[in-house]
Amino acid sequence: MPRFSIIVPCFKVQGFLRECLDSLLDQSYRDFEVIAVDDRSPDGCGAILDEFAARDERVRVLHLPENVGLGRARNAGMPLATGDYLFFLDSDDTLTPGALRAIADRLAEAGDPDVLVFDYARTYWWGGTRRNALAHLLTDVGADPFTAAEHPEILDLLMVVWNKVYRRDFVEENGFAFPPGYYEDTPWTFPVMLSARRIATLDRICLNYRQRRQGNILSTTSRKHFDIHDQYARVFAFVDDRPELAGWRPCLHRKMGEHCLDILAKPDRLPPSDKGEFFRRTVEMFRAHRPAGEPVPAELRALTGGWAAYRVRRRAGRAGRELARRGALLRGAAGGRARRAADAVHARRPLDPRLVVYSAFSHRGVLGDPGAIYRAAREIAPELRGVWVVRDEETAALLPDDVEHVLLDSPAYRRITARAGFFVNNVNWPGSLAKRPGSVHIHTHQGTPLKYMAADLLQRPGGRFGVDVPQMLRRADRWDHSLVANRHSELVWERAYPCHFASARTGSPRNDVLVTADARATAAARARLGVPDGHTVVLYAPTRREYVRGGHVDRIDLARLAADLGEGHTLVVRLHPSLATGPARGAGLSELHRRGVLIDATDAPHVEEVMLASDVLVTDYSALMFDYANLDRPIVVHADDWEAYRASRGAYFDITAEPPGHVSRTYRELAWLLASGSWRDEDSTRLRAAFRERFCAYDDGRAAERVVRRLLLGETGAEGGAAAVPGPATARDLLTST
Template sequence: MPRFSIIVPCFKVQGFLRECLDSVLEQSYRDIEVIAVDDRSPDGCGAILDEYAARDDRVRVLHLPENAGLGRARNAGMPLAGGDYLFFLDSDDTLTPGALRATADRLDEAGDPDVLVFDYARTYWWGGTRRNALAHVLAEAGEGTFTAAERPEILDLLMVVWNKVYRREFVERNGFSFPPGYYEDTPWTFPVMLSAERIATLDRICVDYRQRRQGNILSTTSRKHFDVHDQYERVFAFVDSRPGLAGWRPYLHRKMGEHCLDILAKPDRLPPSDKGEFFRRTAELFARHKPAGEPVPAELRVLEGGYAAYRAKRKAGQAGRELARRGGQAGRAAGGWLRRGPDAVRGRLPLDPHLVLYSAFSHRGVLGDPGAVYEKAREIAPQLRGVWVVRDEETAARLPAGVEHVTLDSPAYRRVSARAGFFVNNVNWPGALAKRPGSVHIHTHQGTPLKYMAADLLQRPGARHGVDVPQMLRRADRWDWSLVANQHSELVWERAYPCHFTSVRTGSPRNDVLVNAGAQAGLAVRARLGIPAGHTVVLYAPTRREYVRGGYADRLDLARFAADLGDGHTLVVRLHPSLATGPARGMGLADLHRRGVLVDATDEPRVEDVMLASDVLVTDYSALMFDYANLDRPIVVHADDWAAYTASRGAYFDVTADAPGHVSRTYRELAWLLASGGCRDEESARLRAGFRERFCAYDDGRAAERVVRRLLLGEEFPEGAAPPKVPGPAGARDLLAST
């Protein structure tokens, strides 16, 4: 029988689940069982749990037939528990190193108490950590055991289920269980703590309590907060059933009033139209359970008046602060209203459900995924009016004929952005663009992520230099749909962008042209680039480096590389777009292109054309490899500085271990792979096939059609255009923890 049964309910936490499970299974203390409850999660949680169970016999998975909610998912796991103690761990939180060993030692020292309370720290998405402000209560409790009556201050700690372990026999004897609802911890924690005859404390942080930027269910605006009234009714019913606990009624009455008023005071908890009803129901509950003869604390007397009196008191308390704030902003506000007047008027006009606003790569033209969606929409949904946002008239002059466009920040841009029903982009829209209710924002991203992105950059100070992550996330708050080409991307984006959007498994629209490429694809591009007929084209596409000033690292002698390829070969170089206007091309690339030693294709607008024109890809850590794998052509990863790259930028997995082809660590190895034909051998094909299975799972050549039909037209997927099957555990391998 294990010492701990750790029950982990899971629902829509695929971006955090691996980190949670690893924090448990990698503990030095091994005498545990993990009961993971898949609460009918619609994402990849179930597959991740099955994967962990297959490789660690301490993990048992229970797949619920329908979504039950957090409390009832915990209940479902309890009958399977055989440990001495129950430990309920939320699946987006983590154990600290050594937590289980310290907990087990303290239980032994205290002689197996009914409940052991330990400490926690709040860990914030932006990297900050804050310890529980009442940690001193744990230290002051001493080494012995006690009851709540002997140390009532123990109830001042956060009344949640996961900062304690519970003796299983004690729980079963008392019949404790979780009710359905939003505030299910309340009717569990109070009865448990009031019933425990022996409570002990551990003055140690055992749980990192993740403060998700968005996603905490108790921080959302909803009528579900009315559930708190029913949960306190359950608490009072429990106390009524145990005469020995009657003395706790005044305390619980006060706690209930404070808790409900705290919910009411939060600006983002209840819809404004529901606040009056919430106050009235709270006041009724407060009156119904008021202990006879007990005085009402001064701060709760507002519950004995009406909602109007409560609002008046709240407004009076805010008046002074508001006047001071307005005094400092009066001039600025007046000017702002004058400037925003026309936009405010346009913002009241109805949305146009047939108007789609497009942009790509910071308004550089009809490119990437948005470009592919636009072209498909013109083909199958001509009723949609597509308008492109470009950064200047020079960019507009390069647009294909017949493309309607507006220039960023122009009056025309403000008119269409105020009316558009749909927005499609692969980068964030400008911060000044306000998302109107009813408009739909589709974010396509720019490929499959290998390096750390967005919120994960907070762990890499050097890599985020010049990147305003909070602003990036505020802009991402506007997304409704996030397109993904594989399960890896889905996991990364939901973690790196902690925002309220829905991932949609469409594939990458820009890759349709690669998947559907015929034998003659790329010939026209070769001719335009001046590549001799019959030449083998080697595409070299390096990415930028955060550990080098300016981002460009001259990893190869390009002239030597081109010469070593030999006759009948052409070297084509395409730098990362962020390096296109920097000094990198002046370090020899431009001159080599001028002299015909190689072809500089950095300025080619469509990278898909460059890929189609090539026969082999040589890259380091560029996301281009994920797209190129759709062509099923040889790929060589030149990873001579992998350690330095990952130390500075961070990576979600080791591409040298899970590569799309052979990996070279030196120039000599790279040259040999190309000269000997090793890059085309059976091992290369095997590696590429595995890579394609993992990262090209949803790219079937109809991604753009799926986006247009489902997201722009609201249709069901037509026959033959259904989303590809989601890969199982083998196709959803390790997303490395970014901690």
């Protein structure tokens, strides 16, 4: 008996069917059967299914004599199922790599619940990907199985059949089946979820929900949308037959009203001549099933009146939104005039030569190089006033109590930035910030560049997608100092940013903690991450890819890597910051972290501590490797797509020819390097030494002090291992004039 019976109904999807079936049959977990139902498809679906069945015994094909529709095609496949769990997969969608293994593991962990709900991502025809906006509910409900009564918010998830697997015995015991017509998922999903005694969730994107440009049946204009009324009638009939479910009537009544009004509001669902009839039928059902004494929510009050009143309300709503939009524009114009007047007043006040304004990573807190400079300045030059710019109140709440800050674009921000003598940032300041004569801008960058940056991206149309290079350079025109950690960076920045700044060979301030780290610092970093004592820590830090929209590509099966490392090892994963809020976390990382398979350190605020906690870095082309080399610990470059990466983004040198350690081209090579211990052999040491000599030349543990003394205080005799580059005269004049 297989673990899963995957039922795939097919109708007019020949262009997508092979991709769907490949995503199934290529899964690493293989204990399943596929029941493919050819719903009398007039295209080549039947032949494609027979082709797959001929080469894989797990595929069975059922050819229906006539077209019966999606719901009844699923019903036709269920009697053939022999698996423990039923999985209904639409034939234009795909499973993500490792999805079935993750689902199987979660089922075993949860003790075979009646239903397991997992996450999905919408994938668009133009290449975009968007994760389910309510994914947080999958973790909010906790790790233990529950009932819908215990966590009713689970019903707020999209009520579809394909984001769940169902224990077959539970389905058969209750006689669940799909009705004919549109919206057939509604009278399946609500009864199933309300009847389930044990529901579990999996916070992992297991399915890519294809958003077709055309062809989605629910996006067509048709009277078939009237089927929604019959489908909810079935839901209410199910509840009426089960007195123990009577308490769900208010919830279902609200869901029904919201669903029907949503259909009515869509301009492309119903023929205009049918909208009045649809509204009246909705009102009739809304009244018939309204629980006694239950108040009508404000958003559904339209269903207590007539069609004419609803149309007036809709027109009034559109008119109100237009008036609000125009009012906002007028207020914005007036506010802009007032703001410009206030800014003009501030701009006439003298600069404060002891006021330093800091920001890092687009105003995300006391981080990176600016954070290291700020901490050094507080110790070396307490007379300097440091003020941080943060993006919102939530970020501000995370700052230590003694850190002075202003919110971006607030009146306080404009007052502070109008008078500050110094600006320190690792990202360009907003274009609205005007550089006053005499102020000094120090740009720290975010590490040593491997991939093309700024003006060099003009040679790479794919790599500069979404990047306004001319605007970037106009903002860089404000720089006075550009910090560099090595000669390579100095040459690259001066070419990539053809602006009037001076390169300051200070080293990277954030790397001071790496250069000066001792065993106690490493132990403390491990303790904060929760690494078991005595474990060898492998840090995996991949970067983003420009050759795919969204930047994320699953290069490594993380569960497999963690398992292959074996006992006594801990895998720590740190995603590129640009991927932290996208689908990459949901593609298995969050769930593996919850289960203790690995540690997801993507949100750890200080990447330096993550590096300190590790014994070896595995990366692809991340700039993190240049910082990590300061630890003099082994580095492995996993370059399985180097040619594609270099062709799309561009690179200043071939990291596979001049690497900081061993290079793997396949997962098998990477696993062998880690298992054999070759990652720390003599060749690794030799390669790393050459790499350190080239790229860590100015990092000596005193970079932050050097920036403070030379660039903020103007101490021309400040000591340090890196060569000094004089700053512009305005910096010295500003300090000596006070």
